[in-house]
Amino acid sequence: MILHPGILALLSGSALILLMLLVAGGVALRILRHWNADSGSTTQLQLERQTWLVTTLLKYAFGFQIITLFLFLFTLDEIHPLFVGAMCATGSLNANLVGWLVLLVKIGLVFAAAFWLAVNTLDQGTEDTPLVRFKYVTLLLLIPLVALDLWLQWEYFSGLRPQMITSCCGSLFSAEGEGVISTLTGLPVEQGMSLFFAVVLLYAGLLLASLRRRAVLLRHGLFVASVLLFFVSLAALVSFLSLYIYQMPSHQCPFDMLQGHYYYIGYPIYLGLFMATLFAMLPGLCRPLVKTASLERQLESCEPVWLRLALFGLILFLVTSCWQMVFGPLILLGY
Template sequence: MILTPEVLAIFILNALFAFFGIIAFILSVKIYFGWDLNSVSKKQYKLEKLSYLGATIIKYIFIIKVPLFLFFVFTLDKISNVLTGAMCGAGVVDATDTGTALFVLKIINLYIFAYWIVLHNEDMKHENQPFVKQKFGIFILAFFLFMAELIIEGIMFGSIEIDKMVSCCGTLYSSSSTSAISSIFALDTTFLLSLFYGIFLLIIFFYFIKNRYLFAISNAFFTIISLVTLIVFFGTYIYELPSHHCPFCYLQSDYYFVGYLIYTLLFLGTFYGLVVGFIESSKEDRDKSYKKSVIFNTLYVILLSSFVMIYFIKNGVWL
């Protein structure tokens, strides 16, 4: 068990999240199974008022959840200093059996909650609120993932043993590692980069022909290939070290916290790309999502490519 001030703050906030999340879940169940916009009964009037309360709770959970995710990453880096062998958050994630699953679940929940917010905003633009049942139905499913995240997070921090030796990121993110992620280093770098830039060009192409479904699918694949190429190739140019592949270290001050910018651009670009395909919005709003996706994805590609070009200009060789 590790209980630093940062971890204690996370536990307190998680307890508040759980309390308000349960309230929102109860309201969502009532609204989902009782909503009838054509009804003029007292029950429907009460549900309409409850829908505003439930939506407000869910919205503010997400507003707090975004900076809390960044605080979670910061906490992993902070407590890595007290774990033998850990150099960054990667060692903390690998210190328990639930660390990797928790990190993946947190990212999935970020996308789900962000999708809920966009759907809610779209719903509020219409007088008849056509997405009420859909958005509260989504939250009913999201609630279980959300609670699973809180429980697994408690288990992870509770099972960390300070006196236990853990692996450093150099061991975890290498071709000699026995972890599942080590298999990506067997992939050909030229092939991965071709996929990376090729899928990005497809996103641009589908933007111009306005094929919303192919645009969304391309963004989904771009998320995966971006993370793989970031670890295998682009990260080494950020570190200027061919053997360093850790996706956590450039979140540290030594690299000017550039990792936060990298992941933010990738999240925003791919999220707005997925929104285009999954939300039935007006043409004006859809065009805005198209443009936001292209802008953030383009900035992401330019930022990562610039590290490679700057290194080559400075040193005259590739890594």
């Protein structure tokens, strides 16, 4: 299975990311060992110059990570006809269960890398760069995660056997059976909707309030709300949003919507959800790191941008996912 063009692209892409992070990690070790912000020595000047290299490498690696996450989903869709019983990415993931882990690690990496870049933006915007040590220690922690991602992908793709009989989304995402997923799919639509829209309202309220006021408590509240939004939205996608998207009262799959015959609508949906979650988490996450006045100023200039991006993400997510619910012909709730 490895000799599939998409799989080759994914593996080489992940290897490239790991290589870039290893180079950055080497520099990070040197910086951690010799960094002295008060010194004006040649070594310190050189180290300061090298921070630019690390930043650029990380920005690229992060960008590549997002691209490979989407390419991974795209590839899962592309290879599903090879497996008996598979009808979308779910079937490809079920053909070798390591695939679910890959997906999890990839999503985790995107969040972690985004957090790192946000901290870096804060730090580099100040004169005294007080977060250097924290930044480079976390960078070193990211490396094993990237290596794990590459290894798991190798395990997943090399373990795939085309003759394998797998189960499709129809059997995984169905109300029968036990476990979290069947509880989600079996959830009554009305209750699911109330929960989803309550969380969206809470999130939107906190987001708009945070845009107007500077209270720290609002940021922490928004952080909690965005985590809630992420999981509740994923659940809503499985339990009722997918029904509207497919216009079918029995089809509950979070992956089918990524396919061409649903006009790739899944991509803007997930992109919007990721943006809404990520950018709303950042102010709350970065708050505990802010110890100096310079960082405070920097955070205040970054926050409005993040919050607006989060708002944009929320609008994108809501419009693309709920469009069919409002304007589509399928009606799930009685009058």
